[in-house]
Amino acid sequence: AQSVTQLGSHVSVSEGALVLxxxxxxxxxxxxxxxxxxxxxxxxxxxxxxxxxATLVKGINGFEAEFKKSETSFHLTKPSAHxxxxxxYFCAVSDRRRxxxxxxxxxxxxxxxxxxx
Amino acid sequence: EAQVTQNPRYLITxxxxxxxxxxxxxxxxxxxxxxxxxxxxxxxxxxxxxNVEVTDKGDVPEGYKVSRKEKRNFPLILESxxxxxxxxxxxxxxxxxxxxxxxxxxxxxGSRLTVx
Numbered sequence: 001a002q003s004v005t006q007l008g009s010h011v012s013v014s015e016g017a018l019v020l021x022x023x024x025x026x027x028x029x030x031x032x033x034x035x036x037x038x039x040x041x042x043x044x045x046x047x048x049x050x051x052x053x054a055t056l057v058k059g060i061n062g063f064e065a066e067f068k069k070s071e072t073s074f075h076l077t078k079p080s081a082h083x084x085x086x087x088x089y090f091c092a093v094s095d096r097r098r099x100x101x102x103x104x105x106x107x108x109x110x111x112x113x114x115x116x117x
Numbered sequence: 118e119a120q121v122t123q124n125p126r127y128l129i130t131x132x133x134x135x136x137x138x139x140x141x142x143x144x145x146x147x148x149x150x151x152x153x154x155x156x157x158x159x160x161x162x163x164x165x166x167x168n169v170e171v172t173d174k175g176d177v178p179e180g181y182k183v184s185r186k187e188k189r190n191f192p193l194i195l196e197s198x199x200x201x202x203x204x205x206x207x208x209x210x211x212x213x214x215x216x217x218x219x220x221x222x223x224x225x226x227g228s229r230l231t232v233x
Contacts, residue, residue, distance in 0.1 A: 009157070036222075043121075043207055043224030044160075090159060104175070105150075105222065109159035 002027050002093045006108035014116050019063075019078040021111045023091035026072065032094040033074040034105070035065055039087045047089070050074060061085070086115045119144050123208050123225035130198055131233050138193045138228050140208030147213035149191040150175070150222070151183065153204040160207065166191055167213055198232040205229050 007022040025031060032051050036044040048059025055067040061084075065076045074091060091108040121142045130136055142149065150165035152175075162175030166185040180202055182194040191210075195202060206229075209222040 041226075043209075043226050044222070045224065046221050049221065104162065104165070106162075107152075107160040109157060 002031060002104070002106045004091050004093050004106055004108035006089075006091050006111050008111055009109065010112045010114065012114040012116060013081045015083055016080050019076070019081045019085065019113065021076040021089050021091075021113065023065075023074045023076065023108060024072050025074060025091075025093045027093060033065075033067060034092040034094070035059065035063070035074075035076050036090045036092060036107075037087050038090065038110075044090060047076070081113075081115045083115050083117065086113055088112050119223065121208055121210055121223050121225040123206075123228045125228060126226065127229050129231045129233065132199055133197050136195050136198060136230075138195075138206060138208075138230070140191045140193065140225060141189050142191075142208075142210040142223070143189065144210060144212075144223065145188065146210035146223070147188070148211045149185065150209050151181070151191070151193045152207045152209065153177065154207060154227075155204050163193065163206075195230075198230075200232050203230060203232050 003026045005024045034049045035047040037047050038044045047063050048057045050057050050067045058064045063078045065074050067074050088110045090110045092105050094105045124139045147168045151163040152160040154160050161177045163181050164183040166172045169185055169188050172183050185191055205227050207227050208225040211222045
């Protein structure tokens with residue numbers, strides 16, 4: 001089975017600072033990888049996804065993530081944090097199954113991002 | 118508007134009283150899934166469905182039932198709720214297959230359930 005580890009359950013940055021949220025995965029085959037964001041009292045929404053095309057993936061709201069196979073990582077970054085980025089972020093990995101490109105989706109435990117003014 | 122609708126959004130019930138949380142999507146998605154979210158544990162999958170009449174267990178199916186009789190609906194049934202099922206529940210849906218639908222889950226707004 002796939003698994004995802006998010007390092008750091010809480011990350012705090014100042015407005016304008018670099019955001020780095022870490023995600024490592026374990027998989028026997030190259031997986032599909034995702035980052036989702038959850039704002040307070042809302043469901044999750046997709047930030048970006050990696051599906052074996054370009055290793056550097058750009059998402060919404062200025063976020064991007066880089067797939068590094070050698071490090072089994074898919075860290076999320078944003079050059080300059082904004083107050084509106086405060087939310088919980090989840091990394092997820094999907095197994096690939098013959099006949100279906102969705103299969104199961106396994107989520108990490110989440111990282112709460114706080115942005116200080 | 119494309120959306121996944123869950124009801125109820127909030128519910129307080131007592132141990133053993135059967136309840137159903139409904140989920141409906143208007144995007145013609147084949148894939149639907151239920152998750153529970155608990156502090157420090159992230160999202161854990163309860164059940165999922167690849168299409169009508171096709172359901173399968175996720176990581177934490179004990180104490181839950183589902184059915185998929187219509188494409189748009191995927192209700193979650195708690196036959197005899199217990200306090201350890203107190204949680205925040207999310208329904209999600211997606212197209213199945215093809216790059217368009219890979220992993221792009223659309224989530225409902227959540228149903229907060231408390232079992233006393």
